[in-house]
Amino acid sequence: MPRSSALVVVIVAGFAIGACTFAPPAAGGAAASNGGPLGSGASSGTGTGLIGGGGAQTGTGNITGMNCAAVPQAVAKLPPDILLVQDKSGSMNDAADGSCTGNCGANSKWSQTIAALMQVMTATDTDVNWGLKFFTSPNAGTCGVNDGADVAIAANNAARINTTLGNTTPGSSTPTRVAIEKGAAYLMTVNDQNPKFLLLATDGLPNCIPGNSNNQAADMQGAIDAVTNAAGAGFPTFVVGIATTSDPMSDATLNGMATAGGKPRANGPPSYYPVMNQQDLVSALMSIVTIAGTCTFQIPAPPNNDTDANHIGVTVNGTEIPQDKNHTNGWDYSGTGQVVVYGSSCNAIMATPPAPVEIVFKCIVN
Numbered sequence: 001m002p003r004s005s006a007l008v009v010v011i012v013a014g015f016a017i018g019a020c021t022f023a024p025p026a027a028g029g030a031a032a033s034n035g036g037p038l039g040s041g042a043s044s045g046t047g048t049g050l051i052g053g054g055g056a057q058t059g060t061g062n063i064t065g066m067n068c069a070a071v072p073q074a075v076a077k078l079p080p081d082i083l084l085v086q087d088k089s090g091s092m093n094d095a096a097d098g099s100c101t102g103n104c105g106a107n108s109k110w111s112q113t114i115a116a117l118m119q120v121m122t123a124t125d126t127d128v129n130w131g132l133k134f135f136t137s138p139n140a141g142t143c144g145v146n147d148g149a150d151v152a153i154a155a156n157n158a159a160r161i162n163t164t165l166g167n168t169t170p171g172s173s174t175p176t177r178v179a180i181e182k183g184a185a186y187l188m189t190v191n192d193q194n195p196k197f198l199l200l201a202t203d204g205l206p207n208c209i210p211g212n213s214n215n216q217a218a219d220m221q222g223a224i225d226a227v228t229n230a231a232g233a234g235f236p237t238f239v240v241g242i243a244t245t246s247d248p249m250s251d252a253t254l255n256g257m258a259t260a261g262g263k264p265r266a267n268g269p270p271s272y273y274p275v276m277n278q279q280d281l282v283s284a285l286m287s288i289v290t291i292a293g294t295c296t297f298q299i300p301a302p303p304n305n306d307t308d309a310n311h312i313g314v315t316v317n318g319t320e321i322p323q324d325k326n327h328t329n330g331w332d333y334s335g336t337g338q339v340v341v342y343g344s345s346c347n348a349i350m351a352t353p354p355a356p357v358e359i360v361f362k363c364i365v366n
Helices: 109-123 158-166 176-187 220-232 248-260 278-292 343-350
Strands: 003-011 081-087 129-135 151-154 196-202 237-242 273-275 296-298 312-316 319-321 331-334 338-341 357-364
Touching (some): 081 151, 081 176, 109 158, 109 278, 129 176, 151 158, 176 196, 196 220, 196 278, 220 237, 237 248, 237 278, 273 278, 312 338, 338 343
Parallel strands (some): 081 129, 081 196, 196 237, 237 273
Antiparallel strands (some): 296 338, 312 319, 331 338
Protein backbone atom coordinates (compact mmCIF):
# COMPACT_ATOMS: atom_id res chain seq x y z
CA MET A 1 0.00 0.00 0.00
CA PRO A 2 1.33 3.52 -0.67
CA ARG A 3 2.67 5.50 2.25
CA SER A 4 3.77 9.09 2.73
CA SER A 5 4.99 11.36 5.49
CA ALA A 6 2.13 12.22 7.78
CA LEU A 7 3.82 13.43 10.94
CA VAL A 8 7.21 14.74 11.88
CA VAL A 9 8.16 14.35 15.53
CA VAL A 10 11.06 16.66 16.23
CA ILE A 11 13.80 15.32 18.50
CA VAL A 12 16.52 17.85 19.17
CA ALA A 13 19.60 15.93 20.28
CA GLY A 14 21.40 18.28 22.66
CA PHE A 15 25.09 17.28 22.90
CA ALA A 16 26.20 15.94 26.21
CA ILE A 17 28.25 13.00 27.30
CA GLY A 18 25.99 9.99 27.14
CA ALA A 19 23.26 11.94 25.30
CA CYS A 20 21.17 11.01 22.24
CA THR A 21 18.64 8.66 23.82
CA PHE A 22 15.05 9.86 24.15
CA ALA A 23 11.72 8.75 25.56
CA PRO A 24 8.16 9.25 24.33
CA PRO A 25 5.79 11.57 26.20
CA ALA A 26 3.55 10.22 28.94
CA ALA A 27 0.45 8.45 27.68
CA GLY A 28 -2.62 10.59 27.35
CA GLY A 29 -0.85 13.91 26.85
CA ALA A 30 -2.68 16.07 24.33
CA ALA A 31 -0.88 17.90 21.58
CA ALA A 32 -2.39 20.64 19.47
CA SER A 33 -2.07 20.74 15.69
CA ASN A 34 -2.16 23.78 13.46
CA GLY A 35 -5.02 23.81 11.02
CA GLY A 36 -6.30 20.24 11.41
CA PRO A 37 -5.92 17.68 8.60
CA LEU A 38 -3.30 18.68 6.08
CA GLY A 39 -4.41 16.48 3.18
CA SER A 40 -6.79 17.82 0.55
CA GLY A 41 -9.60 15.44 -0.33
CA ALA A 42 -9.16 11.69 -0.07
CA SER A 43 -6.09 9.56 -0.54
CA SER A 44 -4.99 11.37 -3.68
CA GLY A 45 -4.91 14.85 -2.15
CA THR A 46 -1.80 16.83 -1.28
CA GLY A 47 -1.09 19.88 0.85
CA THR A 48 1.38 21.56 3.18
CA GLY A 49 1.17 22.47 6.80
CA LEU A 50 3.14 23.83 9.73
CA ILE A 51 4.72 21.55 12.27
CA GLY A 52 4.68 23.53 15.45
CA GLY A 53 2.76 24.54 18.52
CA GLY A 54 3.93 24.51 22.10
CA GLY A 55 7.43 25.64 21.19
CA ALA A 56 8.12 22.78 18.76
CA GLN A 57 10.30 23.25 15.73
CA THR A 58 8.50 24.61 12.63
CA GLY A 59 8.65 23.13 9.16
CA THR A 60 6.56 22.18 6.13
CA GLY A 61 5.76 18.90 4.44
CA ASN A 62 3.80 17.57 1.48
CA ILE A 63 1.12 15.21 2.76
CA THR A 64 -0.73 12.51 0.86
CA GLY A 65 -3.61 10.68 2.49
CA MET A 66 -6.70 11.15 4.59
CA ASN A 67 -6.62 12.77 8.04
CA CYS A 68 -2.85 13.21 8.06
CA ALA A 69 -2.29 16.00 10.56
CA ALA A 70 0.93 17.19 12.17
CA VAL A 71 0.77 16.43 15.90
CA PRO A 72 3.90 17.60 17.73
CA GLN A 73 4.90 15.38 20.65
CA ALA A 74 7.23 16.29 23.47
CA VAL A 75 10.20 13.96 24.04
CA ALA A 76 12.59 13.57 26.95
CA LYS A 77 16.23 12.52 26.86
CA LEU A 78 17.01 9.10 28.33
CA PRO A 79 20.47 8.78 29.92
CA PRO A 80 22.16 5.37 30.04
CA ASP A 81 21.99 3.30 33.23
CA ILE A 82 25.55 2.26 34.17
CA LEU A 83 26.27 -0.01 37.13
CA LEU A 84 29.88 0.34 38.24
CA VAL A 85 31.10 -3.04 39.54
CA GLN A 86 34.13 -1.99 41.56
CA ASP A 87 36.89 -4.26 42.87
CA LYS A 88 37.83 -3.46 46.46
CA SER A 89 40.25 -6.33 47.02
CA GLY A 90 43.23 -5.92 49.34
CA SER A 91 45.63 -5.41 46.43
CA MET A 92 43.93 -2.09 45.69
CA ASN A 93 45.94 -0.77 48.68
CA ASP A 94 49.16 -1.28 46.67
CA ALA A 95 50.78 1.33 44.44
CA ALA A 96 50.11 0.96 40.72
CA ASP A 97 53.83 1.12 39.85
CA GLY A 98 54.79 -1.55 42.39
CA SER A 99 56.78 0.87 44.53
CA CYS A 100 54.69 0.18 47.63
CA THR A 101 52.70 -2.78 48.98
CA GLY A 102 49.80 -2.13 51.32
CA ASN A 103 48.82 1.13 53.01
CA CYS A 104 50.28 3.25 50.19
CA GLY A 105 48.09 6.27 50.92
CA ALA A 106 47.62 8.74 48.07
CA ASN A 107 49.79 6.57 45.79
CA SER A 108 47.59 3.49 46.20
CA LYS A 109 45.46 2.18 43.38
CA TRP A 110 42.41 2.71 45.59
CA SER A 111 43.13 6.40 46.22
CA GLN A 112 43.80 7.02 42.52
CA THR A 113 40.67 5.10 41.54
CA ILE A 114 38.20 6.78 43.85
CA ALA A 115 39.59 10.23 42.96
CA ALA A 116 38.99 9.50 39.27
CA LEU A 117 35.54 8.03 39.92
CA MET A 118 34.47 11.05 41.96
CA GLN A 119 35.69 13.39 39.22
CA VAL A 120 33.81 11.57 36.45
CA MET A 121 30.65 10.94 38.47
CA THR A 122 30.42 14.64 39.25
CA ALA A 123 31.09 15.70 35.64
CA THR A 124 28.46 13.31 34.21
CA ASP A 125 25.85 13.50 36.97
CA THR A 126 23.10 14.84 34.69
CA ASP A 127 24.02 12.64 31.72
CA VAL A 128 24.24 9.18 33.30
CA ASN A 129 22.14 7.27 35.84
CA TRP A 130 24.97 5.78 37.89
CA GLY A 131 24.83 2.87 40.31
CA LEU A 132 27.55 1.17 42.38
CA LYS A 133 28.26 -2.42 43.38
CA PHE A 134 31.38 -3.46 45.30
CA PHE A 135 33.05 -6.83 45.32
CA THR A 136 33.29 -8.06 47.89
CA SER A 137 30.27 -6.45 49.49
CA PRO A 138 30.94 -4.44 52.65
CA ASN A 139 30.97 -6.67 55.74
CA ALA A 140 30.50 -9.79 53.59
CA GLY A 141 33.80 -11.50 54.34
CA THR A 142 36.55 -12.64 51.99
CA CYS A 143 34.38 -13.73 49.05
CA GLY A 144 30.83 -12.53 49.79
CA VAL A 145 28.78 -10.56 47.26
CA ASN A 146 25.29 -9.49 48.25
CA ASP A 147 22.24 -9.19 46.01
CA GLY A 148 21.27 -5.79 44.67
CA ALA A 149 23.49 -2.70 44.52
CA ASP A 150 25.39 -0.82 47.19
CA VAL A 151 24.04 2.37 45.61
CA ALA A 152 20.96 1.85 43.44
CA ILE A 153 20.91 3.30 39.92
CA ALA A 154 19.27 6.72 39.94
CA ALA A 155 19.47 10.15 38.39
CA ASN A 156 21.79 12.75 39.94
CA ASN A 157 23.54 10.07 41.99
CA ALA A 158 27.09 11.45 42.10
CA ALA A 159 27.02 12.84 45.64
CA ARG A 160 25.67 9.62 47.11
CA ILE A 161 28.16 7.42 45.27
CA ASN A 162 31.08 9.72 46.07
CA THR A 163 30.22 9.55 49.78
CA THR A 164 30.02 5.75 49.64
CA LEU A 165 33.37 5.52 47.84
CA GLY A 166 35.00 7.84 50.36
CA ASN A 167 33.74 5.77 53.29
CA THR A 168 34.93 2.42 51.91
CA THR A 169 38.24 0.67 52.62
CA PRO A 170 39.52 -2.15 50.39
CA GLY A 171 40.41 -5.54 51.82
CA SER A 172 39.10 -8.83 50.39
CA SER A 173 39.58 -11.33 47.60
CA THR A 174 38.31 -10.93 44.01
CA PRO A 175 34.98 -12.74 43.37
CA THR A 176 34.53 -11.28 39.89
CA ARG A 177 32.25 -14.05 38.60
CA VAL A 178 29.66 -13.63 41.34
CA ALA A 179 29.88 -9.82 41.22
CA ILE A 180 29.00 -9.80 37.52
CA GLU A 181 26.24 -12.38 37.97
CA LYS A 182 24.62 -10.40 40.77
CA GLY A 183 25.16 -7.11 38.96
CA ALA A 184 23.30 -8.44 35.91
CA ALA A 185 20.54 -9.82 38.15
CA TYR A 186 20.17 -6.38 39.72
CA LEU A 187 19.91 -4.66 36.30
CA MET A 188 16.99 -6.98 35.48
CA THR A 189 15.07 -5.31 38.30
CA VAL A 190 15.65 -1.75 37.00
CA ASN A 191 12.42 -1.09 35.16
CA ASP A 192 13.03 1.72 32.71
CA GLN A 193 13.68 2.03 28.95
CA ASN A 194 17.24 3.28 29.36
CA PRO A 195 20.15 1.40 27.77
CA LYS A 196 21.86 -0.59 30.54
CA PHE A 197 25.53 -1.44 31.00
CA LEU A 198 27.92 -3.00 33.48
CA LEU A 199 31.27 -1.28 34.01
CA LEU A 200 33.79 -3.63 35.64
CA ALA A 201 36.86 -2.00 37.22
CA THR A 202 39.38 -4.45 38.69
CA ASP A 203 43.09 -4.79 39.41
CA GLY A 204 43.54 -8.51 39.66
CA LEU A 205 42.94 -12.08 38.65
CA PRO A 206 39.45 -13.38 39.56
CA ASN A 207 39.25 -15.93 42.36
CA CYS A 208 36.67 -17.14 44.93
CA ILE A 209 35.30 -19.99 42.81
CA PRO A 210 31.86 -20.86 44.22
CA GLY A 211 32.05 -24.12 46.16
CA ASN A 212 35.86 -24.25 46.16
CA SER A 213 37.44 -24.28 49.62
CA ASN A 214 40.56 -22.59 48.22
CA ASN A 215 39.35 -19.01 47.79
CA GLN A 216 42.62 -18.02 46.09
CA ALA A 217 42.20 -20.46 43.18
CA ALA A 218 41.99 -18.53 39.90
CA ASP A 219 38.55 -18.28 38.29
CA MET A 220 39.43 -16.94 34.85
CA GLN A 221 36.89 -18.86 32.79
CA GLY A 222 34.16 -18.39 35.36
CA ALA A 223 34.54 -14.61 35.13
CA ILE A 224 34.53 -14.67 31.32
CA ASP A 225 31.43 -16.88 31.30
CA ALA A 226 29.62 -14.49 33.67
CA VAL A 227 30.31 -11.54 31.38
CA THR A 228 29.20 -13.59 28.36
CA ASN A 229 25.91 -14.41 30.08
CA ALA A 230 25.34 -10.80 31.12
CA ALA A 231 25.80 -9.61 27.52
CA GLY A 232 23.39 -12.32 26.37
CA ALA A 233 20.82 -11.00 28.85
CA GLY A 234 21.12 -7.53 27.29
CA PHE A 235 23.72 -5.98 29.58
CA PRO A 236 27.01 -5.29 27.74
CA THR A 237 30.11 -4.93 29.91
CA PHE A 238 32.94 -2.42 29.67
CA VAL A 239 36.14 -3.67 31.35
CA VAL A 240 38.78 -1.47 32.99
CA GLY A 241 42.06 -3.01 34.16
CA ILE A 242 43.81 -1.08 36.92
CA ALA A 243 47.60 -1.66 36.64
CA THR A 244 47.19 -5.17 35.21
CA THR A 245 49.18 -5.18 31.96
CA SER A 246 52.32 -6.60 33.61
CA ASP A 247 50.49 -9.78 34.68
CA PRO A 248 49.97 -12.09 31.67
CA MET A 249 47.16 -14.10 33.29
CA SER A 250 45.25 -11.01 34.38
CA ASP A 251 45.80 -9.42 31.00
CA ALA A 252 44.45 -12.48 29.17
CA THR A 253 41.42 -12.71 31.45
CA LEU A 254 40.55 -9.03 31.08
CA ASN A 255 40.89 -9.28 27.29
CA GLY A 256 38.56 -12.28 27.34
CA MET A 257 35.99 -10.46 29.47
CA ALA A 258 36.16 -7.29 27.36
CA THR A 259 35.53 -9.25 24.16
CA ALA A 260 32.78 -11.37 25.72
CA GLY A 261 31.10 -8.27 27.11
CA GLY A 262 30.54 -6.83 23.66
CA LYS A 263 32.16 -3.45 24.35
CA PRO A 264 35.90 -3.89 23.67
CA ARG A 265 38.15 -0.85 23.44
CA ALA A 266 38.06 0.51 19.88
CA ASN A 267 41.80 1.13 19.56
CA GLY A 268 43.05 -2.09 21.16
CA PRO A 269 44.90 -4.23 21.89
CA PRO A 270 44.30 -4.66 24.68
CA SER A 271 40.55 -5.04 24.33
CA TYR A 272 39.98 -3.71 27.84
CA TYR A 273 40.79 -0.20 29.06
CA PRO A 274 44.24 -0.27 30.76
CA VAL A 275 44.87 2.45 33.35
CA MET A 276 47.85 3.24 35.55
CA ASN A 277 46.82 6.42 37.34
CA GLN A 278 43.97 8.82 38.05
CA GLN A 279 44.13 10.64 34.70
CA ASP A 280 44.21 7.37 32.74
CA LEU A 281 41.06 6.26 34.51
CA VAL A 282 39.31 9.60 33.97
CA SER A 283 40.02 9.39 30.23
CA ALA A 284 38.84 5.77 30.04
CA LEU A 285 35.63 6.47 31.93
CA MET A 286 34.77 9.51 29.83
CA SER A 287 35.25 7.45 26.66
CA ILE A 288 33.03 4.70 28.04
CA VAL A 289 30.27 7.11 29.04
CA THR A 290 30.25 8.65 25.57
CA ILE A 291 29.97 5.25 23.89
CA ALA A 292 27.20 4.15 26.24
CA GLY A 293 24.89 6.95 25.14
CA THR A 294 25.68 7.32 21.45
CA CYS A 295 22.89 7.87 18.93
CA THR A 296 20.08 5.77 20.42
CA PHE A 297 16.51 7.14 20.32
CA GLN A 298 13.20 5.97 21.74
CA ILE A 299 10.38 5.83 19.18
CA PRO A 300 7.43 7.93 20.39
CA ALA A 301 3.95 6.44 20.48
CA PRO A 302 2.19 6.50 17.08
CA PRO A 303 0.05 9.66 16.89
CA ASN A 304 -3.09 8.06 15.37
CA ASN A 305 -4.58 4.89 13.91
CA ASP A 306 -3.14 5.67 10.48
CA THR A 307 0.46 5.29 11.69
CA ASP A 308 2.60 2.78 13.51
CA ALA A 309 6.19 2.25 14.61
CA ASN A 310 6.83 -0.17 11.74
CA HIS A 311 6.46 2.59 9.12
CA ILE A 312 8.82 5.37 10.13
CA GLY A 313 11.73 7.31 8.75
CA VAL A 314 14.61 9.12 10.43
CA THR A 315 16.01 12.48 9.41
CA VAL A 316 19.28 14.02 10.56
CA ASN A 317 19.69 17.74 10.03
CA GLY A 318 16.58 17.77 7.83
CA THR A 319 17.68 14.99 5.46
CA GLU A 320 16.12 11.53 5.60
CA ILE A 321 18.73 8.79 6.03
CA PRO A 322 18.27 5.18 4.86
CA GLN A 323 17.52 2.20 7.04
CA ASP A 324 20.76 0.21 7.17
CA LYS A 325 20.64 -3.32 8.53
CA ASN A 326 24.43 -3.55 8.16
CA HIS A 327 24.80 -0.75 10.74
CA THR A 328 27.30 1.17 8.63
CA ASN A 329 25.73 4.51 7.74
CA GLY A 330 22.02 4.95 8.40
CA TRP A 331 19.54 3.83 11.04
CA ASP A 332 18.00 0.57 12.24
CA TYR A 333 15.66 -0.70 14.92
CA SER A 334 17.19 -1.74 18.23
CA GLY A 335 15.79 -3.26 21.39
CA THR A 336 12.21 -2.46 22.35
CA GLY A 337 10.88 0.56 20.49
CA GLN A 338 14.24 2.16 19.79
CA VAL A 339 16.29 3.19 16.77
CA VAL A 340 20.06 3.64 16.53
CA VAL A 341 21.80 5.93 14.05
CA TYR A 342 25.17 4.83 12.63
CA GLY A 343 28.14 6.23 10.71
CA SER A 344 28.50 9.83 9.57
CA SER A 345 24.96 10.65 10.65
CA CYS A 346 25.81 9.60 14.21
CA ASN A 347 28.96 11.72 14.03
CA ALA A 348 26.80 14.71 13.08
CA ILE A 349 24.48 14.05 16.02
CA MET A 350 27.41 13.94 18.44
CA ALA A 351 29.10 17.04 17.02
CA THR A 352 29.00 20.51 18.56
CA PRO A 353 26.47 21.91 17.81
CA PRO A 354 24.52 18.68 17.31
CA ALA A 355 22.50 17.94 14.19
CA PRO A 356 18.75 17.77 15.02
CA VAL A 357 17.10 14.36 14.66
CA GLU A 358 13.49 13.74 13.59
CA ILE A 359 11.40 10.57 13.59
CA VAL A 360 8.84 10.67 10.76
CA PHE A 361 5.67 8.60 11.07
CA LYS A 362 4.45 7.65 7.60
CA CYS A 363 0.72 7.45 6.98
CA ILE A 364 -0.66 4.02 6.05
CA VAL A 365 -3.18 4.73 3.28
CA ASN A 366 -5.81 2.09 2.59
